[in-house]
Structures are given as structure tokens and as C-alpha cells.
Amino acid sequence: MADNLKDILSSLSPDIDQEMLLLYLQNKLSEEKRHEIEKKLLDNEFADDALEGLQQFDDKQRINLLVEQLNTDLRHKLEKKKQRREKLRIKEQPWIYVAVLIILMLIIIGYLLVRKLLLHQ
């Protein structure tokens, strides 16, 4: 009983598993589990707000689909960003700059040599 009383004053923000929240929404949990989730929600403003919104979906099965779509889209976006950055990184390889510099120097030296030879003639 004392432990139960302590629960009332606890204000830690417990994390709520997304899968459990979905099952709660779809009324697939036992009364005991429902109580557990509800207790956590009382101390978790973020999840409590979210649940209020999720309850407004007409078709609760669609929520899962939307979440999957959003996650897939997120993965694609991050992958694209990663690839773009890797491309940039390749472009920024120092050996490219060194090679360009060497080629430029060879051209200048070649030009000077040819010019010198022509002057001597």
C-alpha cells in the first residue's frame, strides 16, 4: 500500500514504448497493462499530448502505416545527405590539390624551358 501511495508523488518522466502505445490505442491490452500505460502518461506530458492526438485518427490501424512511411522517408533523406557529404569529401581529397599543383608547376616549368630554348636560338 505504501508503495502505491508513493506512485502518486512520483514525477519522473517515464518512457513509453511506442509499440505499447499503439496496442493501447487499438484496445489490445489487458486492464492491468492499460493501467500501467495510463500511470506513465500522467507523468509524461509529451506522450499524453501525443495520445490525445492519436486518438483522433479514425482508423487506428493507419497510424502504424503512417509511422512506417515517415521512418522510411527519414531514412532516405538521411541516406541522401550522407551520400552528398561523402561525395563532397571525395572532392576535398588533398591529393587532388597536390596533383593539380604539380601539373600547373610542370606546365610553368615547360613553358619557361621552351622560352629559354627559343631565346638561345
Added chain:
Amino acid sequence: MKVEKYSHITDQELLQNYYSSEDSKWLGILLERYTLLLLGVCMKYLKNEEEAKDSVQQIFLKAITELKKYKVEYFKSWIYMVAKNYCLMKLRDRQGKLPAELNEKLTATADSQPDTSTLWQNDKTLDLMNESMKELNHEQRQCVTLFYLQKKSYHEISEQTGYNLLQVKSYIQNGKRNLKILIERKLKDKAS
């Protein structure tokens, strides 16, 4: 939500991994943990499924950009605030007027909230709790007792008492808040 193999890693650690390696994989895992909650929050404010979905995508983009710029301590509170601000901005655009201002106390909520469990260091507080319970109004006392002491769900309480689910939730929330106030007042009185 296929990121269970990382479930042992905390948000803080995922964020640290992202900052130190700059590998967006970590950011992806972290954001995916909140997709459902973000969708729910957006739906709560915008009341439109498509708009809520688009908003979550925008919030993800915002998070990707912002997290690169500066370090975030409490990710959960931060992303919640970003989502609420984004939704309120959308509502403002939609209505052409300023909705109620967001309470910026968010920075101090969730992760950073202090635990009042220290109140339970002695048995006297339990007596105070019993005393304070009697001072709650009938509805609050009934719902708090059924919920916390008898571990009933909202649904069961609703069936037993005849209150609707929203009323049950409200009586529990208010009852809990009032109990805290009453106990803190009693502890203060005893100390002085």
C-alpha cells in the same frame, strides 16, 4: 520502428554518437524513436492526418538542421518543444492570428523534472498522505484511490463510477496535483 537492437542505448548516448562521429545513422535511430509521438502531437494541434504527417517530416528536417548547429542536452524535451512550436506556427498561418503563447517551461520538463521521491524518506509523510487524501473532494479521492491504490484502468474506473473517460483522467490529474500541494504545505508547516 525496427531499431530495437539499439534500444539499450539512451537518447543522450545516441546524440553523443552523432556529435562525435557525424554519422547521421545515429540521428535517424534517435528521431525514429519519436515518430509516433510527434505524429500524435501534430494531430492533436492540427486535427488533420495529412497535415500532421507533413508536419512530422518538416520537424525531422528542422531537427536535422538544428542539431548540426548546436548541442542539445535533453533531446526529448527539445523535440517536443520544436513540434509544439511548429504546430502553433502552422495554426497561426492558418488562422491569421496569434494563438495562445507556448509555455516555454518545456525546457525544464520531462527529463529535467525533479523527482519528489525524497519526500518519502520517512513514514510521517505517508501519514500526511493519508490525511491529505481525506481533504480531496469526493470525485478526486475516489478516482485517485481507484487508480493508484487499486490499480484500475481509466476504463474500469469509468465503468465503476459512471464518470466518462475524460472526467476520470481530469479527476486523477487534479487529485494528484492537489495532493502534492497539500503535502508540501503540511511539511512546510511542520518545519516552521
